Amino acid sequence: MSSGVLTIGDLSKATGTKVETIRYYERIGLLPAPDRTSGNYRAYGKSDLGRLSFIRRARDLGFGLEQVRELLGLSDQKQRSCEAVDVIARDHLADVDRKLADLKALRRELDSIIRRCGRGTIGECRIIEALAPIDPRH
Amino acid sequence: MSSGVLTIGDLSKATGTKVETIRYYERIGLLPAPDRTSGNYRAYGKSDLGRLSFIRRARDLGFGLEQVRELLGLSDQKQRSCEAVDVIARDHLADVDRKLADLKALRRELDSIIRRCGRGTIGECRIIEALAPIDPRH
DNA sequence: CTGCACCCTGTAGTAACTACAGGGTCAACA
DNA sequence: TGTTGACCCTGTAGTTACTACAGGGTGCAG
Numbered sequence: 081m082s083s084g085v086l087t088i089g090d091l092s093k094a095t096g097t098k099v100e101t102i103r104y105y106e107r108i109g110l111l112p113a114p115d116r117t118s119g120n121y122r123a124y125g126k127s128d129l130g131r132l133s134f135i136r137r138a139r140d141l142g143f144g145l146e147q148v149r150e151l152l153g154l155s156d157q158k159q160r161s162c163e164a165v166d167v168i169a170r171d172h173l174a175d176v177d178r179k180l181a182d183l184k185a186l187r188r189e190l191d192s193i194i195r196r197c198g199r200g201t202i203g204e205c206r207i208i209e210a211l212a213p214i215d216p217r218h
Numbered sequence: 219m220s221s222g223v224l225t226i227g228d229l230s231k232a233t234g235t236k237v238e239t240i241r242y243y244e245r246i247g248l249l250p251a252p253d254r255t256s257g258n259y260r261a262y263g264k265s266d267l268g269r270l271s272f273i274r275r276a277r278d279l280g281f282g283l284e285q286v287r288e289l290l291g292l293s294d295q296k297q298r299s300c301e302a303v304d305v306i307a308r309d310h311l312a313d314v315d316r317k318l319a320d321l322k323a324l325r326r327e328l329d330s331i332i333r334r335c336g337r338g339t340i341g342e343c344r345i346i347e348a349l350a351p352i353d354p355r356h
Numbered sequence: 357c358t359g360c361a362c363c364c365t366g367t368a369g370t371a372a373c374t375a376c377a378g379g380g381t382c383a384a385c386a
Numbered sequence: 387t388g389t390t391g392a393c394c395c396t397g398t399a400g401t402t403a404c405t406a407c408a409g410g411g412t413g414c415a416g
Contacts, residue, residue: 087362087363088362088363089361089362089363098404098405099362099363100404100405100406101403101404101405103364103365104403104404104405108403117412118412119363119364119411119412119413120363120364120411120412121362121363121364121412121413122363122364139403141327144402144403145402145403146402165331166332169331169332170332173325173329173332176325177325179278179279179280180318180322180325182275182278182279183279183280183314183317183318184318186275186276186279186314187311187314187315187318190310190311190314191311194308194311225393225394226393226394227392227393227394236373236374236375237393237394238373238374238375239372239373239374241395241396242372242373242374246372255381256381257380257381257382257394257395258380258381258394258395259381259382259393259394259395260394260395277372282371282372283371283372
């Protein structure tokens with residue numbers, strides 16, 4: 081495969097995405113169906129690489145596929161849709177902050193359990209009682 | 219339903235868990251099968267509430283169901299040597315620390331997106347380009 | 357010309373729920 | 387007493403975001 085043409089395997093290696101996942105993204109319309117070679121192989125270009133990189137990165141940041149689709153749509157129509165992107169990102173940030181706080185709390189609890197445990201107070205490892213406040217969230 | 223007995227709906231409300239999810243947890247053995255009333259309703263107690271609270275909290279923090287199962291095992295096997303418990307707990311602590319680092323990094327990214335996007339001049343929003351570096355991760 | 361790595365389609369499996377369908381139970385209210 | 391209406395039951399099938407085959411074709415190196 082010469083010049084700027086990439087196989088699905090090239091895309092896979094370049095982005096760290098499994099080949100099956102790339103085909104899946106095509107199936108659900110996140111990636112456009114590429115041209116085919118004479119042997120029916122998918123022939124990708126540079127723009128496909130960029131688009132897939134974006135998808136992977138957004139997924140890595142915890143955006144759902146529908147959110148990614150929305151973000152891609154916003155960038156496809158090169159209008160001033162910055163506000164919409166901002167809303168999506170802010171929404172996600174709030175979620176991350178909540179998880180961060182919870183995780184810090186869990187870390188503290190786990191750490192104190194380890195300290196109690198290490199000192200040999202057998203039978204006092206009450207992890208559930210420590211970690212399951214009756215306080216319901218959501 | 220009088221005294222300390224809770225219906226599945228009570229548990230659902232108290233923990234923010236869907237009724238179907240509670241039954242699912244029972245099916246896969248995360249929650250013990252509770253006693254039944256004369257009308258075949260599930261009758262839960264306080265300890266079930268605590269256990270479910272813990273499961274939800276751990277799930278919310280990104281632990282998989284198998285990890286949750288292991289964490290629950292920490293508290294169930296109280297007669298176990300403290301040293302063994304300590305090893306498992308430390309392992310989970312490492313896991314928590316990794317998640318914390320990931321989330322912090324994610325938070326930074328999102329925050330920078332929002333700052334560039336929300337405050338930036340409309341029409342200079344290059345979020346998609348910013349999010350899709352040719353640099354492949356993983 | 358024969359391996360072998362790679363590609364193709366299609367289907368089915370995974371985790372962790374979530375949503376019905378079709379029916380039973382229970383407390384309240386007229 | 388009867389009848390709503392909210393709640394419960396089991397069982398099955400759908401969802402999200404992949405992942406893993408099965409069964410077969412392509413392309414290049416030796």
